[in-house]
Amino acid sequence: xxxxxxxxxxxxxxxxxxxxxxxxxxxxxxxxxxxxxxxxxxxxxxxxxxxxxxxxxxxxxxxxxxxxxxxxxxxxxxxxxxxxxxxxxxxxxxxxxxxxxxxxxxxxxxxxxxxxxxxxxxxxxxxxxxxxxxxxxxxxxxxxxxxxxxxxxxxxxxxxxxxxxxxxxxxxxxxxxxxxxxxxxxxxxxxxxxxxxxxxxxxxxxxxxxxxxxxxxxxxxxxxxxxxxxxxxxxxxxxxxxxxxxxxxxxxxxxxxx
Amino acid sequence: xxxxxxxxxxxxxxxxxxxxxxxxxxxxxxxxxxxxxxxxxxxxxxxxxxxxxxxxxxxxxxxxxxxxxxxxxxxxxxxxxxxxxxxxxxxxxxxxxxxxxxxxxxxxxxxxxxxxxxxxxxxxxxxxxxxxxxxxxxxxxxxxxxxxxxxxxxxxxxxxxxxxxxxxxxxxxxxxxxxxxxxxxxxxxxxxxxxxxxxxxxxxxxxxxxxxxxxxxxxxx
Numbered sequence: 349x350x351x352x353x354x355x356x357x358x359x360x361x362x363x364x365x366x367x368x369x370x371x372x373x374x375x376x377x378x379x380x381x382x383x384x385x386x387x388x389x390x391x392x393x394x395x396x397x398x399x400x401x402x403x404x405x406x407x408x409x410x411x412x413x414x415x416x417x418x419x420x421x422x423x424x425x426x427x428x429x430x431x432x433x434x435x436x437x438x439x440x441x442x443x444x445x446x447x448x449x450x451x452x453x454x455x456x457x458x459x460x461x462x463x464x465x466x467x468x469x470x471x472x473x474x475x476x477x478x479x480x481x482x483x484x485x486x487x488x489x490x491x492x493x494x495x496x497x498x499x500x501x502x503x504x505x506x507x508x509x510x511x512x513x514x515x516x517x518x519x520x521x522x523x524x525x526x527x528x529x530x531x532x533x534x535x536x537x538x539x540x541x542x543x544x545x546x547x548x549x550x551x552x553x554x555x556x557x558x559x560x561x562x563x564x565x566x567x568x569x570x571x572x573x574x575x576x577x578x579x580x581x582x583x584x585x586x587x588x589x590x591x592x593x594x595x596x597x598x599x600x601x602x603x604x605x606x
Numbered sequence: 607x608x609x610x611x612x613x614x615x616x617x618x619x620x621x622x623x624x625x626x627x628x629x630x631x632x633x634x635x636x637x638x639x640x641x642x643x644x645x646x647x648x649x650x651x652x653x654x655x656x657x658x659x660x661x662x663x664x665x666x667x668x669x670x671x672x673x674x675x676x677x678x679x680x681x682x683x684x685x686x687x688x689x690x691x692x693x694x695x696x697x698x699x700x701x702x703x704x705x706x707x708x709x710x711x712x713x714x715x716x717x718x719x720x721x722x723x724x725x726x727x728x729x730x731x732x733x734x735x736x737x738x739x740x741x742x743x744x745x746x747x748x749x750x751x752x753x754x755x756x757x758x759x760x761x762x763x764x765x766x767x768x769x770x771x772x773x774x775x776x777x778x779x780x781x782x783x784x785x786x787x788x789x790x791x792x793x794x795x796x797x798x799x800x801x802x803x804x805x806x807x808x809x810x811x812x813x814x815x816x817x818x819x820x821x822x823x824x825x826x827x
Contacts, residue, residue, distance in 0.1 A: 388785075388786075416756045416786075418756070418785055418786050419756065419786045419788075437755065437756050437757040438755075438756075438757075451757075454704070454757065455704065458704050458705065458706050458731065459706050497663060501666075505619075505620060509620060509669075512669070513620075513665040513666060513669060514665070516665040516668050516669055517664075517665045519668065519708070519709055519712070520707060520708070520709040522708065523706035523707070523708060523730055523731075524706070589756060589786075589788070589791070591756070591759060591760050591788075591791045591794070591795065592760065595756075
């Protein structure tokens with residue numbers, strides 16, 4: 349039995365908890381706030397701090413539940429316990445089971461916004477309302493500016509212009525055409541379908557349902573880490589983006605280079 | 607406050623109606639190029655400085671771009687053929703194939719224009735063959751590839767190869783833009799550089815224009 353420490357984005361909370369509950373390994377879970385891909389340097393710092401807080405000798409490995417996600421992973425390193433990271437551009441790969449399946453779906457229709465239980469729930473998990481009109485279709489604040497910045501905008505430009513700025517935030521989705529719910533048997537009772545259908549209806553997107561695949565996450569938690577699917581980072585090495593099909597690779601870590 | 611400063615301030619204040627009014631008034635006494643370069647463009651420069659300082663966010667930059675365009679629409683009919691010669695370079699730009707995101711490019715285009723570049727915008731998810739055709743048609747100095755996801759940044763290799771296969775690579779510089787780009791990685795994929803914000807890209811491209819007779823180095827590895 350392996351003793352594993354998971355440090356993961358809360359976006360995958362239900363999926364990881366579901367698998368960890370049935371795992372043969374002993375797994376300690378720690379979830380960090382979703383949305384760090386909007387502030388990758390801040391996110392990287394927080395993940396690195398969590399890695400450094402892991403005591404030496406306690407775990408067989410530290411599992412990082414992140415994709416490359418705007419290069420959050422770049423530069424992460426470990427002093428003692430190896431890191432194990434799925435090779436993924438972002439978390440959608442984790443929910444679809446393989447980077448190849450995600451790539452195929454992405455190539456078929458790049459204008460798809462993917463939803464999972466995590467995307468739909470993490471706003472409420474943080475105390476926000478799922479029905480907030482400001483960016484309600486987003487799990488977090490897409491450009492990291494709501495709601496405190498909205499109040500600053502009101503003060504700076506007036507309410508009308510502040511609301512217009514919020515509308516402008518949506519422009520990044522103007523070429524999206526579909527909303528796809530990735531779900532699993534264990535999430536079918538959560539009412540996710542209705543929520544995503546409503547979002548799609550509001551935004552003029554076509555709704556689609558995709559069967560999720562937990563096999564990649566399952567192997568990750570089981571300690572089955574084939575090289576083409578996972579990067580193992582030993583001490584003295586750090587994560588680098590490779591910008592090829594491997595997605596992430598290794599380079600020597602310079603402790604003085606920080 | 608002189609009127610050019612007022613125009614710049616109206617851009618920064620996101621006051622589109624004010625920009626239009628002030629631009630019309632300025633054209634009564636000033637040359638269209640002066641209004642463009644020292645009023646509208648200066649406003650874009652200021653909003654860029656505020657963005658870099660973290661004082662404004664992307665939505666504000668985007669609305670400032672709208673204001674710039676509103677003023678440009680007023681000025682454009684008065685710009686003469688001789689004004690065209692004041693462009694410092696020509697850029698063909700588009701989001702790379704597979705990438706439907708447009709916000710970064712929609713900020714980059716007016717920033718590049720305000721910096722004095724003539725910009726031809728090919729839109730989003732631009733197939734490689736359209737970049738090739740546009741380079742043949744417009745003979746740009748620079749090709750700008752919008753790559754707004756780490757997955758689509760990787761497409762740079764294919765687009766550069768398409769330009770090379772068409773015999774066009776040596777005649778242009780290629781720059782990638784997007785939140786997760788890396789200049790060294792872009793060069794490994796055959797581009798000449800990369801920048802994660804439009805104002806920094808302007809500085810890189812201005813440098814290229816000063817040495818335009820030297821050949822681009824990038825080839826896909």
